[in-house]
Amino acid sequence: MMIRDAEDGDWPSIYPFFSEIVAAGHSYAYPADLSLEEARAWWMEHPPGRTVVAVQGSTVLGSAKMGPNRPGRGAHVATASFMVDSAHxxxxxxxxxxxxxxxxxxxxxxxxxxxxxxxxxxxxAVRLWRSLGFAVLATVPKAFDHPEHGLVGLHVMYLDLEE
Structure with a gap:
């Protein structure tokens, strides 16, 4: 597996699992039924952000987007989002x-x-982020409408990179 910057030509391979994950409603609050181009605007970052793909040969296995969490005085803290094709x-x-x-x-x-x-x-995801050193700072109660569990909390998780 190799991780590299996403290219425009990768989007048609990302979109199917992006739309599957969003439609499932378990982990993202993106609008449902985004078209190919509407979804691209939500996922493909522009500098200072960045989008990458994990590939094996020519197969896109997953993708991540990253960049500053906030502009200006909040730009020293990063944020990221991740999606992995369920087939992988x-x-x-x-x-x-x-x-x-x-x-x-x-x-x-x-x-x-x-x-x-x-x-x-x-x-x-929570187990993975904890294993990489992230801590749950707070949980916003009932902030996500899960299709099976109803209203559930959203964790705010943080990793201090200066420790």
Whole structure:
């Protein structure tokens, strides 16, 4: 597996799993039924942000987007989002993307990484981020409308890159 910057030609390979994950409603609050071009605007970052893909040969396994969490006086803290194609789940793609983002943020001089909205019932993601050193700072109760669990909390998670 290799992680590289996403190119325009990667979007048609990202969109199918992007739309599948958004439609499932378990982990992202993006609008449902985004067209190919509407979804591209939500996922493909522009500088100072960045979008990457995890690939094996010509197959896109997953993707991550990253950049400053806030502009201006908040730009010293990064944020990121991750999606892995369900056909490639359980193969370490999410971990590899997570490690890549942490390394990128350190090299880019960010002082921390903040995830603003990790769905508390997304146990795989919460376990992964904790294993990479992230802590749950707070949980906003009933902030996410899960299709099976109803209103559940959103964790704000943080990794201090200066420790």
């Amino acid at each position: 789940a359980g193969r370490g793609v999410g971990r590899a993307l997570g490690e890549h983002v942490v390394d990128w943020a350190r090299r880019a001089g960010y002082r921390g990484i903040q995830f603003n909205a990790v769905v508390e019932t997304n146990e795989v």
